[in-house]
Amino acid sequence: MAKELIMTGCRAAAEGAKAAEVEVICSFPIRPYTAIMMELAKMVADGELNAEFIHGEGEHAQLSVVLGAAASGARAYTGSSGVGVTYAMEIYSPMAGGRYPAQMAIADRTLDPPGDFGSEHTDAMCTRDQGWLLGWADSPQEVYDNTLINYRVGEDHRVMLPQMVCQEGYFVSHIPDKVILGDQSQVKKFLPPYRPIGPLSTTKPVSHGPQIRPDQGAPMDAMRAAVFLDVPKVIEEATADFNRIFGRNYDPFVDQYKLADAEIAFFIMGAHANTCRKAVDRLRKQGVKAGMARLRWVRPWPTHQLANALGHVKAIGVVETSTSYGGAMRGGNLIHELRASLYDLDQRPLVTSFMAGLGGETIWPADFDYMAKVLTEMVKEKKTKRYVYWIGM
Amino acid sequence: MQAFNYKFQQLEPLKSFKRVPVPEMYVPGHRTCAGCGPALNYRLVAKAAGKETIFIGPTGCMYVANSSYLCTPYAVSWIHAQITNGGAVASGIEAAFKVAARKGRNTGVFPNIIVMAGDGGSVDIGLQAMSGMMYRNHKVLFICYDNESYANTGIQTSPTTPYGAKTTFTPPGKEIPEGKVLFPKDPPQLVIGGHPAVKYVATTTIAHPLDLMNKVRKALSQPGPTFLHMLATCPKGWLFPEHLTKEMARLAVETGMWTLYEWENGTYKYTNVPKKYKPVNEYMKHQGRFAHLKPEHIAKMQAFVDEKIKNVKQAIAVAAPVPTARQKA
Amino acid sequence: MAKELPGYGTIDVPKEREVPFGAVTEAPVCTQQLFITSNWRIVRPVKDDEKCTRCLICYMSCPDACWIFKEEEDVMEWVSDFCKGCQICINECPSDALTAVPELDFPDGVVRLDKPF
Numbered sequence: 111m112a113k114e115l116i117m118t119g120c121r122a123a124a125e126g127a128k129a130a131e132v133e134v135i136c137s138f139p140i141r142p143y144t145a146i147m148m149e150l151a152k153m154v155a156d157g158e159l160n161a162e163f164i165h166g167e168g169e170h171a172q173l174s175v176v177l178g179a180a181a182s183g184a185r186a187y188t189g190s191s192g193v194g195v196t197y198a199m200e201i202y203s204p205m206a207g208g209r210y211p212a213q214m215a216i217a218d219r220t221l222d223p224p225g226d227f228g229s230e231h232t233d234a235m236c237t238r239d240q241g242w243l244l245g246w247a248d249s250p251q252e253v254y255d256n257t258l259i260n261y262r263v264g265e266d267h268r269v270m271l272p273q274m275v276c277q278e279g280y281f282v283s284h285i286p287d288k289v290i291l292g293d294q295s296q297v298k299k300f301l302p303p304y305r306p307i308g309p310l311s312t313t314k315p316v317s318h319g320p321q322i323r324p325d326q327g328a329p330m331d332a333m334r335a336a337v338f339l340d341v342p343k344v345i346e347e348a349t350a351d352f353n354r355i356f357g358r359n360y361d362p363f364v365d366q367y368k369l370a371d372a373e374i375a376f377f378i379m380g381a382h383a384n385t386c387r388k389a390v391d392r393l394r395k396q397g398v399k400a401g402m403a404r405l406r407w408v409r410p411w412p413t414h415q416l417a418n419a420l421g422h423v424k425a426i427g428v429v430e431t432s433t434s435y436g437g438a439m440r441g442g443n444l445i446h447e448l449r450a451s452l453y454d455l456d457q458r459p460l461v462t463s464f465m466a467g468l469g470g471e472t473i474w475p476a477d478f479d480y481m482a483k484v485l486t487e488m489v490k491e492k493k494t495k496r497y498v499y500w501i502g503m
Numbered sequence: 504m505q506a507f508n509y510k511f512q513q514l515e516p517l518k519s520f521k522r523v524p525v526p527e528m529y530v531p532g533h534r535t536c537a538g539c540g541p542a543l544n545y546r547l548v549a550k551a552a553g554k555e556t557i558f559i560g561p562t563g564c565m566y567v568a569n570s571s572y573l574c575t576p577y578a579v580s581w582i583h584a585q586i587t588n589g590g591a592v593a594s595g596i597e598a599a600f601k602v603a604a605r606k607g608r609n610t611g612v613f614p615n616i617i618v619m620a621g622d623g624g625s626v627d628i629g630l631q632a633m634s635g636m637m638y639r640n641h642k643v644l645f646i647c648y649d650n651e652s653y654a655n656t657g658i659q660t661s662p663t664t665p666y667g668a669k670t671t672f673t674p675p676g677k678e679i680p681e682g683k684v685l686f687p688k689d690p691p692q693l694v695i696g697g698h699p700a701v702k703y704v705a706t707t708t709i710a711h712p713l714d715l716m717n718k719v720r721k722a723l724s725q726p727g728p729t730f731l732h733m734l735a736t737c738p739k740g741w742l743f744p745e746h747l748t749k750e751m752a753r754l755a756v757e758t759g760m761w762t763l764y765e766w767e768n769g770t771y772k773y774t775n776v777p778k779k780y781k782p783v784n785e786y787m788k789h790q791g792r793f794a795h796l797k798p799e800h801i802a803k804m805q806a807f808v809d810e811k812i813k814n815v816k817q818a819i820a821v822a823a824p825v826p827t828a829r830q831k832a
Numbered sequence: 833m834a835k836e837l838p839g840y841g842t843i844d845v846p847k848e849r850e851v852p853f854g855a856v857t858e859a860p861v862c863t864q865q866l867f868i869t870s871n872w873r874i875v876r877p878v879k880d881d882e883k884c885t886r887c888l889i890c891y892m893s894c895p896d897a898c899w900i901f902k903e904e905e906d907v908m909e910w911v912s913d914f915c916k917g918c919q920i921c922i923n924e925c926p927s928d929a930l931t932a933v934p935e936l937d938f939p940d941g942v943v944r945l946d947k948p949f
Contacts, residue, residue, distance in 0.1 A: 532864025
């Protein structure tokens, strides 16, 4: 029976991993994702989950352990936050290029210096060029759902890529909300067992990763890029199946809220979308035709889907909760790819960005009011005056 | 401590060369230097381990030279690891096989899981992962093939490079006449000193091939983590003619630069202890990496070795080693 | 609304340039034929069968496994394809049964390969 409970995003991630019957888990503590591992440790100790729970000596080791486990045919799971995510950077490309479809749960966190436990997308966003699947949830429910969807997509033989399932540190990881857990028959219907390709074995010996010549490097890169041409289709199939089996209603790539007739829109990722939806409702009551597009997948970036969803909007405000110092807009990093997605439209929306929620700050309704005011002025004057506005500064 | 209760091989010691298993698990056809000490190590290890084996190969000579390009000489399964994480990748593989055995997916014998890491990948950049694996009681054999440098990148100093050795990061010069000023780390002692789960630690050389193979088999027959420190003489890095690869290993033992021993349950067992140690210069004079040293530097090395072998002389050498067909005086 | 947006095109790697999935290759069986190293040597070991005592030291000393003991014929066989001419076996042989002879002395000496690898 599907169970409805109140739980944090951390607990939801652990429940997702348990439902997926992960077999090798590698832990290392760092705020705010640690609770995911604490929950899993208890599940293993109580015999609820038949898995090896390995105490990694650091985040770099965590990723290395799950690489070895996935290469040997086990469904593997790990996670981290903040500088832990960047410490493991060396291993991301070997995992993606080696096609080891393990999953990493990230409760995001501002990067040092100095210590800041607050949420920011920057940590996982730093890894976006390494070849992983990457996306954000906006609620504990979506964390649980994305855990299952990502294993399904990542382990599909047309994909075979590792996945980062991200949630806002604190806002999602620590604030409890309603979560409907699937029952095992639903999970089994949706998520088949992991079938490795050419795993390490003593009966069929294989060599994983011999040195290649420089002229073999380009084909290796090209083949890795080619996979991402096939991923969107797999995501669409998986999301449709998930919706059907679990009774949800996810748009595969872009969560659209009152967007169809919007003149101004917020382009946002993660849990601050919850505040944003309320802001959109309030603006609509005031007669402002506002809407919201929430990005669910950073990789693969849904270029055409975004162009189609946002092409009619007159002014878009990208809500950036990550930093890209020295970047083209001198702000965050969502705006670059959004502008690129819209570039070839006949009528290009005006696009600006708002740095908000950095360091773990709340984005207040008043902040969305301010953003709407800026966007409305842009529409009136028919121009983008600035690439970026730093909320409160 | 959880017992390792999965079925695994007990490998009997080999009594003579004729009893050595014939099939090569590290087959000919690799780009290692002519006379490569690490390659000979690998071949002997692979032969001793047999076909129920999975190798983990952190980056180094035994990765790049063996697998250039897009082909390898391993007749058993092998996976490349980063130079940083041999122990961690091996841990993940071991864990996966455990779960597979519990769930009935793998009904065969538990494989030998062997990390073949260089000195850098064991006690420098790879130290953290090696130590983590030793601590967590994984049934993995971690082998440090020690060619006393980062050889694959063109001979740079590593923490096992001997005092006075010339490398491209420790070139001798007016300011630094010895070249290398620091004395090396002691890998087996690092492992023995602080890892309660470790079952067996030993040192080997290629000049004692049966002893080497038997130590590999003994390690693989343990129900937990084990460590072997293998002297892997390197003609290119140490600058001696390649036909002397085994001779250098022999001289290392005869001069006390290398000590052959086993450690198990807190007890040391020394073998091939020379009745009379040759002076270290008998070893160093063949090697171009020491050619720049003055008598006072050699004396410093001699003092260091004398200190090391003091303990050996006090220990009781136990069983006579399996005799090799030829033993130079 | 939108004119036809650009696509991603296709990525077609020519067959001869393909890298196996995940860079996972088959393990070799007895030899790795993709890496013949016989063209490295300038000398090769020549055996005097009468002096050879079948002690198997050469077999245990070769990093490239170029000495094989043929048990039925009771003779040591040298593997030409992979010998790099390092001379460890010559140095180690206790009965002086091996000597180094220049490659150029042999009609099949100094192997030329069609391509390096």
